Amino acid sequence: MKLLFRKTFLAVFIPIFSFLLILIGSLSFYVYKKEKSRILDSTKITYSEHLFQQSELIRAMFASTIKDLNYLALNASFLDYLDTSDPQAQKDLLNTMQPLALQNWNYRQVRFLDWEGMEKIRFNWHLDSLHLVSADQLQNKSDRYYFQRSKQLKKGQVYVSPVDLNIEHGKIEIPHQAVIRFCKPIYQSDDHPVGILVINQYLNSLFEWLLKRNTNLEGDIILLNQEGYWLTSSDEHIPFGFMFKKHRNEKFSTFYPSAWEKLQNNTQGEVLNNDRLIVFRKFSLGFDLKNNKLFQEDELAGSPESQWLLVANIPNSKIQALQQMNRLFRLSLLLSIFILFCIAYIISWLIHREKEIIKELNVLNKTLEQKVNERTTELQKSNLELKALNEELEAFTYSVSHDLRAPLRHISGFADLLIKKNQADLTGQGPVYLNFIKQSTQEMNQLIQDLLNFSRIIRSDLNRTKVNMTKLVSEVQTITAESFPNQKIEWSTPSLPDVYADHNLLKQVWINLLSNAVKYSSNQEVSKVEISYQQKKKQFIFQVKDNGVGFDEAYSHKLFKTFQRLHSSEDYEGTGIGLAIVRKIIVRHHGEIWAKSQAGEGATFYFSLPKTNNK
Numbered sequence: 001m002k003l004l005f006r007k008t009f010l011a012v013f014i015p016i017f018s019f020l021l022i023l024i025g026s027l028s029f030y031v032y033k034k035e036k037s038r039i040l041d042s043t044k045i046t047y048s049e050h051l052f053q054q055s056e057l058i059r060a061m062f063a064s065t066i067k068d069l070n071y072l073a074l075n076a077s078f079l080d081y082l083d084t085s086d087p088q089a090q091k092d093l094l095n096t097m098q099p100l101a102l103q104n105w106n107y108r109q110v111r112f113l114d115w116e117g118m119e120k121i122r123f124n125w126h127l128d129s130l131h132l133v134s135a136d137q138l139q140n141k142s143d144r145y146y147f148q149r150s151k152q153l154k155k156g157q158v159y160v161s162p163v164d165l166n167i168e169h170g171k172i173e174i175p176h177q178a179v180i181r182f183c184k185p186i187y188q189s190d191d192h193p194v195g196i197l198v199i200n201q202y203l204n205s206l207f208e209w210l211l212k213r214n215t216n217l218e219g220d221i222i223l224l225n226q227e228g229y230w231l232t233s234s235d236e237h238i239p240f241g242f243m244f245k246k247h248r249n250e251k252f253s254t255f256y257p258s259a260w261e262k263l264q265n266n267t268q269g270e271v272l273n274n275d276r277l278i279v280f281r282k283f284s285l286g287f288d289l290k291n292n293k294l295f296q297e298d299e300l301a302g303s304p305e306s307q308w309l310l311v312a313n314i315p316n317s318k319i320q321a322l323q324q325m326n327r328l329f330r331l332s333l334l335l336s337i338f339i340l341f342c343i344a345y346i347i348s349w350l351i352h353r354e355k356e357i358i359k360e361l362n363v364l365n366k367t368l369e370q371k372v373n374e375r376t377t378e379l380q381k382s383n384l385e386l387k388a389l390n391e392e393l394e395a396f397t398y399s400v401s402h403d404l405r406a407p408l409r410h411i412s413g414f415a416d417l418l419i420k421k422n423q424a425d426l427t428g429q430g431p432v433y434l435n436f437i438k439q440s441t442q443e444m445n446q447l448i449q450d451l452l453n454f455s456r457i458i459r460s461d462l463n464r465t466k467v468n469m470t471k472l473v474s475e476v477q478t479i480t481a482e483s484f485p486n487q488k489i490e491w492s493t494p495s496l497p498d499v500y501a502d503h504n505l506l507k508q509v510w511i512n513l514l515s516n517a518v519k520y521s522s523n524q525e526v527s528k529v530e531i532s533y534q535q536k537k538k539q540f541i542f543q544v545k546d547n548g549v550g551f552d553e554a555y556s557h558k559l560f561k562t563f564q565r566l567h568s569s570e571d572y573e574g575t576g577i578g579l580a581i582v583r584k585i586i587v588r589h590h591g592e593i594w595a596k597s598q599a600g601e602g603a604t605f606y607f608s609l610p611k612t613n614n615k
Contacts (some may be wrong), residue, residue: 035325036325039319039325040272040277040319043218043277043279043314043319044270044277044279046217047217047219047270047277047279047312047314048268048270048279048281050217050221050312051221051268051279051280051281051310051311051312052281054210054221054310055281055283055310058206058283058308059283061206062160062180062182062201065107065182065199065201066158066160066182068107068199069158069182069184069197069199070158070184072096072110072197072199073184073186073197075093075096093121094123094130094132106201106202106203106205106206107125107199107200107201108124108125108166108177108179108200108201108202109122109123109124109125109198109199109200110122110123110197110198110199110200111123111141111197111198111200112186112195112196112197112198113141113147113195113196113198114194114195115151115193115194115195115196116142117140117141117142117143117144117147118138118140118141118142119133119138119139119140119141120138120195121133121138122137122138145161146159146161146181146183146198147183147196149161149183150183150184150185150196150198151185151193151196153183153184153185155185155187155191157184157185158182158183158184159181159182159183159184160180160181160182161180161181161182161183162180162225162226163178163179163180163203163225163231163308164178164179164240164242164243165177165178165179165240165243166178166179166200166202172243176204176240177202177204178202178203178204178207178231178239178240179200179201179202179203180200180201180203181198181199181200181201182198182199182201183196183197183198184196184197185197207223207231207232210223210232211232217312217314218314218318218319219277219312219313219314219315219318220233220312220313220314221310221311221312222237222310222311222312222313223308223309223310223311224252224263224308224309224311225242225307225308225309226307226308226309227242227251228251228252228253228260228263228309229241229242229250229251229252230250230252231308237250237255238250252309252311256271256273256278258271258273259271259273259278263280263309263311266280267281267282268280268281268282275315275316275317276313276314276315276316277312277314277316277319278311278312278313278314279311279312279314280309280310280311280312281309281310282307282308282309282310283307283308283309283310284307284308411437411441412438412441415434415437415438415441416438418434419431419434419435419438462502462505462588462589463502463503463504464500464501464502465500465501465502465503466498466499466500467498467499467500467501467503467506468498469496469497469498469499469542470493470495470496472503472506472507472510473493473496473510473514473531474493475507476507476510476511476514477491477493477514479511480511480514480515480518483515483518484518484519484522484527487518487522487527488525488526488527489518489526489527489529490526490527490528490529491529491531492528492529492530492531492532493531494531494532494533496531496533496542497533497535497540499540499609499610499611500610500612501589501609502585502589505585505588505589506585506589508581508582508585509582509585509586509607512578512579512581512582513544513582513605513607514529514544515578516546516578516579516605517529517544517545517546517548517603517605518546519548520546520548520549520550520603521546521547521548521549521602522548523548523549524547524548527546527547527548528546528547529544529545529546530543530544530545530546531543531544531545532545536608538610538611538612539591539608539609539610539611540608540609540611541606541607541608542606542607542608542609543604543605543606544604544605545602545603545604545605546602546603546604547602548602548603549599549600549602550597550598550599550600550601550602550603551595551597551599551603552597552598552599553596553597553598559579559595560579560580560582560583560593582607586607586608586609589609589610590610591607591608591609591610592607592608593605593606593607593608594606594607
């Protein structure tokens with residue numbers, strides 16, 4: 001037995017395990033890819049919003065700088081100083097610039113160059129205050145690129161330089177100071193240029209602040225210039241590599257060439273490498289400031305180098321949700337393999353058990369077949385006995401219809417002869433007794449007739465046709481009114497739906513129900529009979545309501561049984577078999593019949609018929 005089970009297990013385990021493993025692995029990988037895509041999309045949105053906020057903050061700060069530059073260019077004390085070089089004008093200019101510099105402490109230098117590039121005035125920020133540089137320390141800046149570029153501007157324009165490291169006396173300042181310059185030509189009233197106003201804004205604090213703002217994020221936020229050199233970096237890369245010969249290859253394109261291609265060709269987006277997600281957004285001072293409607297169309301003039309790239313560099317290993325999902329994926333695969341092994345083992349056991357059960361069932365089937373044969377023989381015998389009983393019932397019916405009615409006719413006939421020919425010879429209660437005999441034979445004859453009708457309904461075949469119910473009820477109402485010539489009847493009948501039924505039997509139903517309604521309301525001055533119907537999903541429900549004596553619903557179970565009456569025959573004629581006939585006809589049509597009433601408040605009879613022709 002154990003050997004058989006092992007063979008079954010191996011035969012079932014290998015194909016089932018392989019199939020289920022492939023199926024679950026495929027489904028798990030699909031779910032993994034979908035969830036990974038969702039996590040990466042969520043990360044992209046988070047970093048895109050962060051980069052947008054960074055660019056908005058930079059834009060707001062530089063917009064303020066340009067406004068300050070324009071303010072100085074138009075300030076009266078500055079213009080007076082250029083015209084007179086009076087010491088009082090110099091003091092007034094220092095007083096004007098001092099609060100401006102205090103509010104913007106990263107304005108490290110503010111200078112005015114004449115049209116040949118020589119400094120005419122320079123303020124330096126030093127030890128938390130603004131100082132006017134002495135005349136002997138003023139420098140010639142005619143060879144600086146920002147001066148050459150600013151001389152080409154139109155009146156009213158502002159030049160925005162690229163970001164580089166500040167150079168003093170031909171050497172890079174130590175410690176390194178990232179700087180950006182904002183330049184504006186100054187014109188006299190006759191539109192003659194007199195020089196260039198320059199604000200040097202140091203950016204070390206800005207860059208440090210930008211890097212610290214991402215402490216809750218999982219990746220590195222960096223700034224690149226147009227050529228792909230790092231301006232800021234929270235990783236191992238060297239900023240401002242273009243300023244040093246030995247770091248000229250320290251470019252973003254060297255480390256991420258495919259990502260760099262997309263960064264160059266798009267203003268914003270993301271790049272998904274094998275091991276990292278890179279989200280980027282370009283920031284162009286001239287473009288962004290003008291498109292935010294802060295300056296006129298031609299007011300800003302920046303070189304292509306003034307464009308920055310804000311980049312979020314997120315290694316996949318730092319995306320915690322992705323790492324958690326990877327762990328869950330591996331765990332789910334291991335769990336799936338274990339579950340598959342258990343399933344295969346259970347299936348193998350079930351197959352083995354199934355074979356044992358089949359053997360047991362074969363034994364039981366043989367026993368069952370023998371019992372079925374025995375039971376079939378018994379049923380055949382019972383059917384023969386039932387057939388004999390039916391034949392005896394038919395013989396009894398024949399006897400009732402012929403043998404019993406003949407003596408009744410004799411009794412009734414002789415009673416009529418005695419009444420007609422010998423009534424004068426009868427004394428005392430004789431005539432009364434003869435009338436009782438005559439009446440009783442008539443009642444007995446009606447009882448036998450109703451019993452024969454009931455038997456005929458049981459044995460007859462249904463002849464279903466489409467019956468015009470409205471027309472049929474109208475005919476029965478005429479017949480009923482003729483049967484009660486002394487009773488005033490008020491009918492209420494809507495248009496009724498057609499049904500599929502045996503016309504003659506259905507006519508008998510309406511005759512019995514309407515006759516009862518009039519008979520049991522004969523104590524009223526006017527018999528009010530209301531006929532209506534309800535339409536259900538699969539059947540029609542017809543109603544016959546009267547204003548007669550009604551009945552106690554506690555005895556409603558007797559209504560539809562043969563020879564059962566809820567009122568005495570002295571008050572209302574009848575044999576008690578009419579409603580039993582109605583019930584038998586309705587049941588043969590696959591319907592139901594019931595009644596509701598209260599004594600003295602009339603009665604309502606309901607019966608249902610199928611909508612379709614259910615033979």
